[in-house]
Amino acid sequence: MVALLDGTAHPDARAAFFAAASDDLAATALSAVDMSVRIGSLTLNAPVMPASGCFGPDLGALIPVGELGATVTKTVFGSARGGNPVHRLTEVPAGMVNSVGIPSHGPAGYLATLHPRYAALDAPTIISVGGHRIGEYAPVVAALGEHGAAYELNVSCPNLDRDGTDIGSDPAAIREVVAAVRLVTGKPLIVKLPVLVASIAACALAAEEAGADAVCVANSIPAMPLDAQTRRPILGNVIGGLSGPSIKPIVLRLVWLASRAVQIPVIACGGIETVDDALDYFSVGASAVQVGTASFGRPFAAVEIVRGLRRRSLDAGVGSIRELLDLDAPR
Amino acid sequence: MSIDAPVVTPTAATLRARAAVAQARAFAEADERALDGLVSVRPRSAVPRPQPVWDDAEVLVHEPVGERYRRLVLASNTIAATAQAGQFLMITVPPHGGDTILLPRPMAIHRRRPATTDHPGTVELIYGVVGRGTRALAAVPVGGTLQVTGPLGRGFGFPPGTRSALLIGRGVGVCGVMGAAEDAAAAGIRTTMVLSGQHPDQLLGRSDCAELGVQVIGATDDDGSSDLTFLATRLRGHFDGTTPERTPPGVIMVCGAGVLARLAAELGAHWGVPVQASLEAHMACGLGYCHGCAAPVRTDPSVEGPLVCADGPVFDAAIPVV
Secondary structure, X not given: OOOOOOOOOOOOHHHHHHHXXXXXXXXXXXXXXXXXXXXXXXXXXXXXEEOOOOOOHHHHHOOOHHHOOOEEOOOEOOOOEOOOOOOOEEEEOOEEEEOXXXXXXXXXXXXXXXXXHHHOOOOOEEXXXXXXXXHHHHHHHHHHHHHOOEEEEEOOOOOHHHOOOOHHHOHHHHHHHHHHHHOOOOOOEXXXXXXXXXXXXXXXXXXXXXXXXXXXXXXXXXXXOEOOOOOOEOOOOOOEEEEOHHHHHHHHHHHHHHHHHOOOOEEEEOOOOOHHHHHHHHXXXXXXXXXXXXXXXXXXXXXXXXXXXXXXXXXXXXXXXXXXXXXXXXX | OOOOOOOOOOOHHHHHHHHHHHHHXXXXXXXXXXXXXXXXXXXXXXXXXXXXXXXXXXXXXXXXXXXXXXXXXXXXXXXXXXXXXXXXEEEEOOOXXXXXXOOOEEEEOOEEEOOOOOOOOEEEEEEEOOOHHHHHHHOOOOOOEEEEXXXXXXXXOOOOOOOEEEEEEEOOHHHHHHHHHHHHHHHOOEEEEEEEEOOHHHOOOHHHHHHHOOEEEXXXXXXXXXXXXXXXXXXXXXXXXXXHXXXXXXXXXXXXXXXXXXXXXXXHHHHOOOEEEEOOOOOOOOOOOOOOOEOOOOOOOOOOOOEOOOOOEEEEEOOOOO
C-alpha cells in the first residue's frame, strides 16, 4: 500500500531517503567504519562520487549529497562551446550512447554561474577540466585557481573531431599535460583516462610520474548506434560514447591493469550501479568509484552505494572496505 | 550475398514497410524543420522554477486506452499537489523479462488530482507502447510501484486577464496541454481544444474535455481534417469574431507536433495573441545537468541552445521576423 495512507511521517520517498540518512549516519555507524580515501592532500569521507557529466547541483534537492565523497563537475573547457547537434543520446541494450559534446561556459562562466551552486553543496567539488590540445589544460586550471578541491583532467573524452582518438591515448601527451598543470596548482590532480589505449598501464604510469595524485579509469567507449528501422545514425553527431553496465567487464580489466602499474589511487568508473559493482572494482584494486549512467534512472544510486558499503561492513563486523574484501577473498 | 547475386524483387510487404519508414522519416524531418526559429525560452519571471522530488508511487490504474495507448494513474501526494500544467515526470522503468531499461522515460502529466481525505493525490499519464522502454513499462501491474521524479520542467502559464484559450494536442501530445485545460476550467477561462490524431478512435482526451467543460474540435488523418491548411482555415472560421463565443482566443497552447506548433504560431500572429508550445525530446536526467535534450534551435556554436527539460518543455512560439 501507499506509505502515505499508512500515515508514515514522510510525504514522499525522497523525504524518507533523506530522513534515513540521519538515522544511518548516527555517530556510532559513522565512526565504526572508516570509508575515507585520500587523493593527494584531499581526504574524501566516502569512496564514491558521481562521474563527470552525470551530476548537477540540481541533485542537491533530490539526494543527500553530503554522504558522497565528492561531487564532480561537467568538464570545463578553456573557451565557451555550445555542444553537439540535437539527438545527443540514446539507449542501447545494457548501455547508453551519448554525444552531448560537453557544452561549457569556459572557466569564467563556470565560476560565475555553476560554481556557487556546487560550493553550496555539502561535499568537496572536483572540477573536471578538458582541452583539445596539450597546452589548453593549464590555463583553465590556473583560471579556476583555488575553487576546485581537486581537478580531474579529462584527457579521455573522445575527441570527435579526430575520429575518437584522444590525448589520453598517448603517454607522452599525458605526461606533458599533467606536468604543465602541476606547475599552476598545488591541488590534487586526477587524470581521467580513456578506454581505447594501447597500454593503460603506460598511460597511468605517465600520469603518476608527471605528478598526478590519482587516475580515473575509465571513460565512455566510442560507439555508433544506428536506428534499427532506417539504418541511419541515431545521434546528431553520428558517433558517441557508450556507458552503462555493458562496459563494466571492459573497465574492470583496465582498472586491474592500472592498479598493478601505479602506487597512486585508481578511481574506477564504468557501469557501476550497485554496491556489488563497487566491491568488484575495489577487489581489483580501485580505491574509489564514480557512478554515472545509473544515476539517471536512480538519482540516489551513488548514495545507496555509500550506505550499502557501510552497512555491509557493519554487518560483517569490520571497520573498512579493505577488511570487507579480505573476508570475501578466495580461500 | 555476393555483389553479382541475382536481383531479388522485393515483396509487397517489404515495399510497404520501406514506404512507411520513408514516410515516417519525412514526417519527422518536416516536423523538426517546422520548429526552426520558432521557439524561444519563456521569461524566467513568468515560470516558477520546478521543485522536483522523487517518489515510489503506487500504480492505482494501468489499463489500455484504445489500441495504441495505456493509462497510468500513480499515487504521489507531493507530486499531485505541486505539479503545474505542462510539467512532466521521469518514470524509471523496472526490469522486465530479463530486459533492463537504463534511462527513465519522460512523460507529460495528463491530469493532477490532489489528495482528499479519502484518496491519495494522483497523477495520470497516458503513453503509447512504442519501444523497449514502454513495453517493459506496460508490464507493471496495478498495486506495484514505480519510481518517479518530478514535477519537472517549466510549464504553461496563462497571461494575466486571459478569458479564453485555444489548446491544440496531437496524439499523446494531448496530455501535454490537458493540465492547462484543468487550470482553465478552475479559473473560468473558456477553452476550446483541438484533438488531433490518425483515426477517430485514437483521439485522446474526449472524456477529460467533457469533464472540464472544454469544447472539442476533432481532427483526424482519416478524413483529412487534421490537414494543416484545412485546420487553419477551420480555426480562423471558428474564431471569426462574429459572436462573443467566436472571439479569438487570448492565448494558444500546443503540444504534439512541430508542424502544429508552427500552425499555432501562424494563428497567434493572425490574431495577435501569444503562443506557448510544448516540445518533446529524448532525455536522460530530466533536470538539465546531462544536457542530452537540446531543443532543435540553431544558435551560435559557442552558445548552447535551450534544453527541453530545464528551459522547457514549454516555450514561447512565434513566427520569426525575417
